[in-house]
Amino acid sequence: MNEITAITPAPVLALDRGDVAALFDLPFMELVFRAAEVHRQHHDPNKVERATLLSIKTGGCAEDCGYCSQSVYAESGLKASKLMDVEAVLAAARDAKAAGSERFCMGAAWREPKDRDMDAICAMVEGVNALGLQSCMTLGMLSDAQAQRLGEVGLDYYNHNLDTAPEHYDKVITTRTWQDRLDTLDRVRGQGINVCCGGIVGMGETRDDRVGFLHALATLPEPPESVPINALVPVPGTVLGDILKDVPSARIDDIEFVRTVAVARILMPTSVVRLSAGRESMSETTQALCFLAGASSIFTGDKLLTTGNAGSDQDSLLFAKLGLNQVETRAVIA
Numbered sequence: 001m002n003e004i005t006a007i008t009p010a011p012v013l014a015l016d017r018g019d020v021a022a023l024f025d026l027p028f029m030e031l032v033f034r035a036a037e038v039h040r041q042h043h044d045p046n047k048v049e050r051a052t053l054l055s056i057k058t059g060g061c062a063e064d065c066g067y068c069s070q071s072v073y074a075e076s077g078l079k080a081s082k083l084m085d086v087e088a089v090l091a092a093a094r095d096a097k098a099a100g101s102e103r104f105c106m107g108a109a110w111r112e113p114k115d116r117d118m119d120a121i122c123a124m125v126e127g128v129n130a131l132g133l134q135s136c137m138t139l140g141m142l143s144d145a146q147a148q149r150l151g152e153v154g155l156d157y158y159n160h161n162l163d164t165a166p167e168h169y170d171k172v173i174t175t176r177t178w179q180d181r182l183d184t185l186d187r188v189r190g191q192g193i194n195v196c197c198g199g200i201v202g203m204g205e206t207r208d209d210r211v212g213f214l215h216a217l218a219t220l221p222e223p224p225e226s227v228p229i230n231a232l233v234p235v236p237g238t239v240l241g242d243i244l245k246d247v248p249s250a251r252i253d254d255i256e257f258v259r260t261v262a263v264a265r266i267l268m269p270t271s272v273v274r275l276s277a278g279r280e281s282m283s284e285t286t287q288a289l290c291f292l293a294g295a296s297s298i299f300t301g302d303k304l305l306t307t308g309n310a311g312s313d314q315d316s317l318l319f320a321k322l323g324l325n326q327v328e329t330r331a332v333i334a
């Protein structure tokens with residue numbers, strides 16, 4: 001061995017889709033065990049973060065996302081509303097904080113914000129931060145200047161999902177491209193804002209699409225700090241809600257959903273993995289398996305943006321049954 005070979009570090013092998021597929025293919029017990037091991041190395045396994053969502057501007061969105069009740073192309077009967085007042089948003093944030101939430105996520109049904117809305121948006125971010133909550137915004141595509149303003153006012157997280165595999169993207173959304181999504185993610189990163197980026201399963205995608213989706217997230221220039229995994233909520237009047245409502249088998253199988261969470265946990269060990277939409281129709285047992293497999297956050301409250309959510313009472317009961325968030329358990333298990 002010459003000197004150069006001796007000091008050259010072993011090459012870091014790039015993660016490829018085959019590696020991700022191999023994780024999905026593991027026997028379920030093995031996969032969940034490995035995910036739980038990774039989870040314990042980086043997180044308190046008995047702590048689940050609670051986040052609260054608020055729709056600050058509902059409906060009338062120009063995009064044609066096939067899953068979304070808020071698209072102008074959907075016949076969901078949703079009435080479009082204007083951007084909420086800053087004070088009303090902060091009142092909801094105070095309620096969320098009082099109910100035990102740690103993060104406050106504000107969502108707007110926009111293709112992109114208008115510059116004239118940015119003063120109000122920035123005041124919301126500053127007000128939420130001042131309450132001692134982590135702030136998160138999801139407003140659609142951002143220009144450089146808009147991302148810069150959000151960075152300057154101290155936005156903690158920007159949520160912008162890749163949603164599915166690159167090759168499945170245009171089957172779900174045609175009014176923007178995968179590259180548009182990557183461009184906004186780059187702008188957010190460039191301002192030092194934490195990235196919240198995940199997607200939806202149960203949209204009729206194949207296992208290979210789920211592999212491509214998680215591979216895309218894990219191989220971003222930096223992995224997202226926060227990864228929401230949504231199970232499709234089939235809303236009547238949306239393209240996907242209508243296609244899938246008569247096909248019960250199209251609903252994502254619970255075991256496959258837990259596999260998706262487990263693979264996300266293994267691929268992105270330090271990220272928050274959020275069990276997001278779809279929890280209302282999930283059994284307690286499935287949710288418990290998701291926590292075991294590495295889910296470390298949920299949305300609490302009766303409502304997500306426009307659809308229902310497992311309410312706080314139900315969640316408190318589940319947390320009590322599972323002994324979640326009772327004490328600082330790192331010390332207990334050490």
Ligand code: SAM
Binds near residue numbers: 069109111138235
């Ligand atoms: N307009 C912004 C955007 O698309 O980035 C922000 C709001 S949008 C509602 C945020 C995310 O919610 C979507 O990317 C999608 O992952 C999720 N979502 C929307 N409708 C859903 C549904 N019916 N079921 C599950 N997840 C959904």
Ligand code: DTB
Binds near residue numbers: 304305
């Ligand atoms: C995300 O990935 N899930 C949240 C949050 N980001 C903004 C939104 C879920 C929306 C579910 C459908 C609805 O309530 O309209």
Ligand code: SF4
Binds near residue numbers: 068071111
């Ligand atoms: Fe608009 Fe976001 Fe809904 Fe797509 S997911 S229609 S961009 S609100």
